Amino acid sequence: MPFSDGLPIGALAERTGLAVSAIRYYEDQGLISPWRNPGGQRRYQRADIRRLSFVMIAQQFGLSLPEIREVLSGLPGNRTPTKADWTRISKGLRKLLDERISTLLRLRDNLDGCIGCGCLSLPNCKLYNPEDRAKKGGSGPRYLMGDTPDT
Known part of the structure; x- marks a missing residue:
């Protein structure tokens, strides 16, 4: 064919x-x-x-x-x-x-550190995400989604 x-x-x-x-x-x-x-x-x-x-x-x-x-x-x-x-x-x-x-x-690069999810379960959260500042960017793992701690 x-x-x-x-x-x-x-x-x-x-x-x-x-x-x-x-x-x-x-x-x-x-x-x-x-x-x-x-x-x-x-x-x-x-x-x-x-x-x-x-x-x-x-x-x-x-x-x-x-x-x-x-x-x-x-x-x-x-x-x-x-x-x-x-x-x-x-x-x-x-x-x-x-x-x-x-x-x-x-x-x-960041999975073993703070991912900005606001979980406050890691001892480092007090350093990297005090008072759950990442939550201001919205829901989810903010730092993995592109937000930075200074935004």
Whole structure:
């Protein structure tokens, strides 16, 4: 069968390393959009190999499926994405990834100290968060979320 008529789901699974059930799940989530041939079988674009590869990588970066769907919505649906398309998407993700890296670094560096949650359970809280000052910034682990003791 010529692949110019689209890839069958088995071929897409083989190329991506994903189970057929995972491909169907990603289809249900709106991450790829196959069509049906005259026999009613799903057919996928060759570009779906890249889309699914992006999904797997983006999940490793911690992106949720709704975030991934939003990113993929910026790709053209009627043609194979170009290098310029992928460059634009990667530039758009840079800020998000930088923020996540910053959060992870703060977590790594401050997890054993005060995280500004206002729990007052650590002996150091009297030094780093006297009178629960971190609470002024809102709920949650304020210092891990980017607040500093001097703000």
